[in-house]
Amino acid sequence: MANKIQFLAYYLPQFHPIPENDSWWGKGFTEWTNVTKAQPLFKGHNQPIMPGELGFYDLRIPEIQEQQALLAKSYGIDGFVYYQYWFGKGKMLLEKPAEAMLSNKNIDFPFCFCWANETWKGIWHGIHDPRVLIEQTYQGKEGYQAYFEYLLPFFQDKRYIKEQNKPVFHVYKLDDIPDIAVFVTTFNELAIQEGFDGIHLIATICSEAVLNSDFVYGKVGVDVFMKMRYSQKTMSLKNSIYLTLERKYNKITNSLYRKNKSIDERSKPLIFDYQKGVAKMNSSFTSLKHISCVFPNWDNTARTGKKAMIFxxxxxxxxxxxxxxxxxxxxxxxxxxxxxxxxxxxxxxxxNYIEPDATYGRQWLEVVKSVKVNLLSR
Incomplete structure (x- = not known):
């Protein structure tokens, strides 16, 4: 049924200071620090991108998450997918907003987690710094048991998104888990012990080999995002537009993309035309496991400067x-x-956001509501 389609949005918790970011980037660093420092790279480049009615919020303030939930709910979003950072040995970062949400029953809004199992490097979390900030590690069955025990109060919350009595748990890079069978089996067995019917895994990035493995498909069932923004096939790069800083348009070639695709090696931004790019995207389904993934905008100049990818x-x-x-x-x-x-x-x-901004206000959200209303009227 059309009205059964759910719209779930990634939720980033990096809008409050933590000791690690203070140490790496300076006292009081949050996502807003880079946002406000961004500079335009060419004529007409809209930077810095400024927030709208919610302002430069701090997620330590309970009312902010309450306002976000109300906004999302009123404009057709069905739930947040909180990024969750568990690096092993009990080490987490940016966990406080989700913990505060769990205890704040005024936030009446569905949610689930995405384990962002990736080593943090400075180039992605600050400005022009390639060093490893914190490494993603794995400790086998005992480590996964400890992680599950931490997650259990969230799984048991009535707001947590479940599929056929299975807590929905996203994993960013399923293939990066070295003992993936142990991870999947452990989470599945522990979920069953706690009265669930297992765990429902969704992988952002997953190889066909892992996707079709018996221990994954038979016991749990892994769905996979159709990952739009990094896929050469879905982006149809031969037909994308590349814009140099000199404001000259050139057809992008595969060799040019290969030369510039590594952010560590890039010396100038990759700039695509959003309208032409999304028109060329292949939104067809090649597997019954694929899930649609969409993005409203993208310009990471605030994080990466001249190495940015801009739509x-x-x-x-x-x-x-x-x-x-x-x-x-x-x-x-x-x-x-x-x-x-x-x-x-x-x-x-x-x-990359749909929260109100200073240029368009709530129009990003109004799009979601309009499409949702159209669905419900069918």
Whole structure:
């Protein structure tokens, strides 16, 4: 049924100071620090990108999360996918907003977690610094048991998103888990012990080999995002537009992309036309496990400066076309998971958000509401 389609949005918790960020980047560092320092790289480049009515919020203030939930709910978002950072041996970062949300029953809004199992490097979390800040590690069965025990109060919360009595748990890079069978089996068995029917895994990035493994498919069931923004196939790069700093347009070639695709090696930004890019994206489903993933905008100049990847002409109007086309394709595939993942709710330093901004106000959200209303009227 059309009205069963869920819109879930990634939620970034890096909007409050933590000791580690203070040490790495200076006292009081949050995502807003880079946002406000961003500089335009060419004529007409909209930087810095400023927030709208919620302002430069601090997630230590309970009312902020309450306001976010109310906004999301009123504009058709069905839940947040909180990024969760567990580095092993009990080490976490940016966990406080989710913990505060768990205890704040005024936040009446569905949620689940995405384990962002990736080593933090400075180039992604600060400005022009390639060093390893904190390494992602794995400690086998005991480590996974400890992680599950931490997650259990969240899983048991009535707001936590479940699929057939299985807590939905996203993993960013499933293949990076060295003993993946142990991880999957441990989480699944512990979930059953706690009265669930298992764990429902969703992988952002996953190889076909892992996706079709018996221990994954038979016991748990792993769905996989159609990852739009990094896929050469879905981006149809031969037809994308590359814009140099000299404001000259050139057809991007595969060799140019290969030369510039590594952010560590890039010396100038990769700039694509959003309208043409999303029009070329392949939103068809090649597997019953695939889940649609959409993005309203993207410009990570605030994080990476001249190494940025920028989508020009990303407007609420072009976002609506992208979202509606994706939903239309999903309606043709009723046996696929009836979910659209929105990347993202509030990744401001990546210029990737649907929260109100200073330029368009609530128009990014109004697009979601409009598409949702259209779905419900079918």
């Amino acid at each position: 020009i002409n990303a407007t609420p109007l072009s976002w609506k076309v992208h979202l509606q086309n994706t939903v239309n394709e999903l309606l043709k595939n009723p046996h696929n998971p009836q979910i659209v993942i929105i990347k993202s709710w509030n990744e401001w330093a990546e210029g």
